[in-house]
Amino acid sequence: MNLILLFADDFDAHGHAILRDSRRLDHICKVHRAKLGDTLRVGLVDGLMGSGEIIAMDGQLITLQVSLTEPVPPPSNIHLILGLPRPPMLKRTLQTIAALGVKQLTLLQSARVEKSYWQSPQLQPQKIHEELLLGLEQGCDTQFPTIHTAKRFRPFVEDQLPELIQDHDALLAHPYVTTPCPTSTNKPTLLAIGPEGGFIDNEIAMLSEAGFTGVTLGRRIMRVETVVPYLLGRLGG
Template sequence: MNLIILEAGDFVEPGRVQLRGRRLQHIREVHRVAAGDTLRVGLLDGEIGNGRVIAHSEDGIELAVTLDRTAPAPLPLTLILALPRPKMLKRTIQHVTALGVKKLYLVNAYRVEKSYWQTPWLEAHRLREQCLLGLEQAVDTAMPIIELRKRFKPFVEDELPAIAAGSQRLVAHPVTETPCPVDIDRSTTLAVGPEGGFIPYEVEKLQQQGFEAVHLGPRILRVETAIPVLLSRLFPGR
């Protein structure tokens, strides 16, 4: 936990918070703080700063908080991601959050098994938990927006044109001749398929909406590997 995320309900008065639960346990067991020590904190969807320990007991910890720095800038990216299998979903949400993605659509695809949509990890509070872990890792405070879309064709035809309006449109596809561009300087909508990729019909539907198919080379990568590689090429150093 590189950042202690604070929420509005933690404040007992302006500039003073009380923490319990998972954050208290982490502060106690990992940071091992004493009165007077300082921690890096950030208000969810707000600024980042420091929290000075003013009281510490078995029941909770109190911090005097100063928030004076803005969070890192988000990536100018909307990510369209075929729903990963459940055991990969948690890591993927953490990774994309840590990398600065703020708009994520989890969509259906031919190679997405129907059972994936039944996982409890798609419940809103569980997705939120994974996003918080990603924010803590990256020292960020801006919570991503995650939308679920269970029907591919209606989403691509009816919603995607407005979602991708004004952006560069790319679909990661291993069977194409165009390499993924590097260091682009405009907002982007990126579609990434499931394990095995989008089927040709799905790629064609995306291309009908102005998406260009691009590849990362001859190697076939897992989704959890491909996404960091794609983002590092598109937005190096951000």
């Protein structure tokens, strides 16, 4: 927790933030080992970042005098489209994308995604929110990513992609092409990454038809949790 995220309902009538939940209290007391008068790095959800001075604390609550003056880091210009990962990987991936500043993530059905993954509790909005919160607290950002789900491949490609792709580059990470993945991009980019085992040929054909360019990362096979930061680093968006 490199940033203590504050929500609008944390604030009292005097503009002080009152923290009552054990998650933040424990972290501030046990990890930061903060004391009365100490200053913590804080951010307001969807707002600015800054500092919070502890002006009161007991075992039950911490009161912060908050000063918010610092803008959040610029968002990534990459909209990530990801074959739905298995639940434990999804959990880590949600944290990672939030920490890296991705603001648009579409979780996509694909032939190699097990149908049961869509029933995972990890996809419940509250669980998604918790993982994104951890990522924002890690990376120091206040703006929650938007997570979209596309449970059917073809309707997503035919009905939604044409609009999404406008004014975007569209790259498809694909081991069997020879075009190397570009380094760094300043243009808004859709980046599609297959599930474990990859997209099937028919899906790749549909994505190519829709305007995606296949790019290779070489012959190594990466897990989702590795390929996501690898490509975000490479594209630098």
